[in-house]
Amino acid sequence: MSTATSNQNIATRPGPVGLAVHCKGVTKHFGKGDSKVLALRGVDLDIKYGELMMLVGPSGCGKTTLISVIAGILDRDAGECTVFGADFANLSGGARTKWRGANIxxxxxxxxxxxxxxxxxxxxxxxxxLGEGRHAAVKRAYDVLATVGLADRGKSLPSQLSGGQQQRVAIARALIHQPRLIVCDEPTSALDAVTGHTVMRLLKGVAMAQDRALVIVTHDARIFGFADRVASMNDGSVVSVGTPAELEAVHRH
Amino acid sequence: MNFVALKMLVGDRGKYFGIVLGIAFAAMLITQQSSIFVGLMTRTFGFITDTGYPDIWVMDPKVQFIDDTKPMQDIRLYRVRGVEGVRSAVPLYKGILRARLPNGTFQNCNVIGLDDATLTGGPPKMIQGEIAYLRRADGVIVDKVGAEGRLARPVLDDQGKPVLDEQGKPLPPIPLKVGDVLEINDKRAIVVGICQVQRTFQSQPVIYTTYSRAINFAPRERRLMSFICVDAATNANDPQTPEAKAANIQALCDRIEQRTGLLALPGKAFSWKTVMYFIKFTGIPINFGIAVVLGFLVGTAIAGQTFYQFTSDNIKQFGAIKAMGTSNSRLLGMIVLQAVVVGLVGYGLGIGAAAGFGYITKGSELAFRLLPETLLVTGVAIALICVLASMLALVKVVRVEPAIVFK
Known part of the structure; x- marks a missing residue:
């Protein structure tokens, strides 16, 4: 798919109707027999268009498993999960990979x-x-790098960039094909507080749009304030969903 | 994504060179050892190639290879001449005789006696003199390597000690030259020419002379004729395609064997019989085979291990591009491309090094003959190494869960 085609697809997309992500009763286990672990125990979660949803909770509570299921890189055992109306369970392996490449x-x-x-x-x-030629793709990459403030570092190798700069490159990579769902796994955990805030401002500023959704898995309480809603998870279940202020109020009490 | 695959490959220079060098080493060892083996085997029938002329070699049925002469009585020659389809049949003497050099030392030489009348089957290339000079009294023609090597005369002083040059090194020996006199089995021989022949397996000096003079040099025996060289009669009406000609020659061989009880072989078949003798009864192929197999195994081990390590080190990156929408078939294509690139570069370097080795050692005692077939065999071996080396990597990449990127 060329950039032009990709842009055209986005331009001709239908307006956001319904939910960007809809999960109901999603379960997922790992292992067998005595070592079987239930990672998701009937998760219900809806993410709206234009929403930045954060998944928070202790280590091992199932956050990463949930975004892997949402992103179609892990199969769920049971329940429903649709992303922009598409259910990965109904797609073949190849079609799912292709869909993921174009939309996430x-x-x-x-x-x-x-x-x-x-x-x-x-x-x-x-x-x-997606099949774009190298020269055209790299040319477009410079434009996207400019939006994350790295126009002058296009020729640098990752090893020549700081952690914050590398994460900005990763954000540019996540945005270049204009996906509708952006999935972030602990995007600020390897960064200091200032850089983490810069990255979050950038994500919120350049990644959000009315026909998109952003899911961020994080432990980092310093960035909760960037979320539209926060889903708290524990032991494989979503225990509460609310705005950051509501979450803070719950924690205060 | 081919670009990404290649950049991933060459970007990690240490591993890239590791894989390439492993393959290059294997390619060099396989090519070099095979070429030396082929060179050695070619030397075993070098005399047959040099003689060239006869359509058919006739010999005692017990002969196993070219140097395994079982002398026949001269009467056999006339029987062969009587077989229908034989245009000419000439005797050939081949034997090891001891030559006494002008300085009094002795050297075993391969003496070839050519038919007096026709002098057919002589050396393929004359450097000095002509083959016809063999008709001069006591005339012999000596091969260049022998004349400059084992038959050369060391420079000695009156006390028999080597004469030294200004740097204290012994002066180089003086090559045997036209006009020098030898003694072969106490019979006088005068060098009338210097020729060039293929090196033989034994690497002894080769001395050509006439058949009658050769049997005069040889110790008196009842049977002295080593081979009968037969030229097949051709009929203008016979089909002249190579296949038809070969069939005619084979038919004549069968007739000669039937009528005389001797063994008759076309030159090519005699060459193969000689090669097969060395393959069957000497440890040469085993020794070279072991070196070739070792080269293959070491190359596979180095390339496979490094390739696997390279993939393992990049497994998260492969997982990431898989998560981002790269299909398994595309990933396979990337690994195959990487394997093909390192295979081609390693193969090129390896055969280049082997060819360079052959070029440097050209003209030396070392037998080295690089055949297109050897390059093909090496290519197949390298392809196999690449397949084996990339197999584990392929499995690893195909099996990697894209979810690895979240771990």
């Missing part, structure tokens, strides 16, 4: 930039996966 952007905790590619080339990878 990822930001990882450890950035997962390819160390031998320059920043611009890393940003261009999703477009190349």
């Amino acid at each position: 952007g990822f930001v990882f905790q450890q950035f997962n930039l390819l160390p031998t590619l320059t920043a611009a080339e890393n940003v261009a990878v999703p477009l190349m996966i």
